[in-house]
Amino acid sequence: MATLHLGQILSFDGSPFEDGHDAAWHERHGGLVEDGGKILALGPAEAMRAAHPFAGIVDHGEGLILPGFVDAHAHYPQTGMIASWGKRLIDWLNHYTFPEEMRFADPAYAHEIAGRYLDLLLAHGTTSVCSYCTIHPGSVDALFEAAEARGMRVFAGKTCMDRDTAPEGLRDSAQSAYDDSKALLARWHGKGRASYVITPRFSPTSTVAQLEALGALWAEHPDCLMQTHLSEQTDEIAWVKSLYPQARDYLDTYESYGLLRPGGLFGHAIHLEPRERGRLRETGAALVHCPTSNTFIGSGLFDMDGLTKEGQIVGLATDTGGGSSFSMLRTMAAAYEIAQLRHRPLHASELLWLATQGSARALRVADRIGNLAPGMEADFIVLDLASTPAIAQRSARAEDIWEALFPTIMMGDDRAIVETRVAGKRL
Ligand SMILES: [Zn+2]
CATH class of the missing domain: 3.20.20.140 (Metal-dependent hydrolases)
Known part of the structure; x- marks a missing residue:
């Protein structure tokens, strides 16, 4: 059965080294539909709810869904x-x-x-x-x-x-x-x-x-x-x-x-x-x-x-x-x-x-893992962008997703990883 994961979502459209920092897609209220270990669809939460009415729902709140x-x-x-x-x-x-x-x-x-x-x-x-x-x-x-x-x-x-x-x-x-x-x-x-x-x-x-x-x-x-x-x-x-x-x-x-x-x-x-x-x-x-x-x-x-x-x-x-x-x-x-x-x-x-x-x-598998896109394997994580008091007070004043993410990159550890999913399964 399909599962609809709700949360913030960040995925890449290209390489920021070649295509600039905007070669990414961020949705504050996003939805990712997983079925049979693969990503079926992703987009704004309401659109995903409407398109997949029978999917089970897992709500990750403010959590940021990223590729593993x-x-x-x-x-x-x-x-x-x-x-x-x-x-x-x-x-x-x-x-x-x-x-x-x-x-x-x-x-x-x-x-x-x-x-x-x-x-x-x-x-x-x-x-x-x-x-x-x-x-x-x-x-x-x-x-x-x-x-x-x-x-x-x-x-x-x-x-x-x-x-x-x-x-x-x-x-x-x-x-x-x-x-x-x-x-x-x-x-x-x-x-x-x-x-x-x-x-x-x-x-x-x-x-x-x-x-x-x-x-x-x-x-x-x-x-x-x-x-x-x-x-x-x-x-x-x-x-x-x-x-x-x-x-x-x-x-x-x-x-x-x-x-x-x-x-x-x-x-x-x-x-x-x-x-x-x-x-x-x-x-x-x-x-x-x-x-x-x-x-x-x-x-x-x-x-x-x-x-x-x-x-x-x-x-x-x-x-x-x-x-x-x-x-x-x-x-x-x-x-x-x-x-x-x-x-x-x-x-x-x-x-x-x-x-x-x-x-x-x-590793020559960029079409299968390392991004969130329809058809890719559903290896993804949910990141807490406020996992410690020090990170939370900094990310609270961020003006975009990159500024919100950077304190977790610099100061985060396994406490920031709320959930890890491999082929859709929570491990
Ligand atoms: Zn070595």
Whole structure:
């Protein structure tokens, strides 16, 4: 049976980066009709009531109905070690990340964390995520099974590492990475809302043979996404140069082995050289900005203005647990702060677009999730624009929806998420 959700509604007609801040539709007294997990219609409340007289009604009052947030880069196995103190990337991996990831050899532990992680996402209004798992195939099964139980559209893949820069106990081989990834892809890709993502962690922990094997697998399955890391820290880039002396630059360590094409997701992409920017744009690969991670690990300032102006595809992500929050609200705030340090104040519409349509576009599902429109999947949230006294007193004097939303972006957290719906179902 159809359900009519009443409340404020905000959706996008275009990209605010390309079409301006008015490329959005806001209805103060709106109605969204959901049926069978899809959005059937949306418009002014009275028109929706008249057109759908038999729909059940859920009245969200002053709540703002938005598309669920889409987190385009995360590491669910790092849930338990988020906010670990005091290290930069390479030491942080060795001291905190790798020991934790070893625990995922135990399928029971993987299931426990996968369920905990997805419940944290839903509490923070995130309905879709693209996550790394660990080298253990069971860690992938655990996440997809937990996503299936909740009905969530989740993208994930087995992290591949076969170089001796990764610790004993957390290494596969070129052949096993190919075989395991291929078997997981066959098991999960396109099953319900699951999408398999080919996942070399990054070139410093893979041999050329492994990168080639994964490039070959991607060529066999070009509809899959491929995720990895690129140019996060300057000492990491120097390390890549020492491991791949023949490479023209960091991106070349992927490009040379078949790992640069549409559907490529390159996390961080901070310290890019001109050739890298040119090739990323030409190929239509996506860059994923992880602002809380970039400040937390001390990586650098992403060039949002320059990259979006030159037509790069950019998504937004937490990079949990290098990132310091599960919240895409906090992530939008950090994106704003980083852009301010580069003298480009991102508008609330741009921040919200990055956390929804931008990430969905990077994941090549912008026609299905990340916006509210007839025919799209009914993943949406209800946001309280006055969730704390501090936010309420500021939003009360707002003169338009963007000014009303911005205090929640800057100061809000999971308390602002009144309700999260996945395929229409309240979770
Ligand atoms: Zn990452």
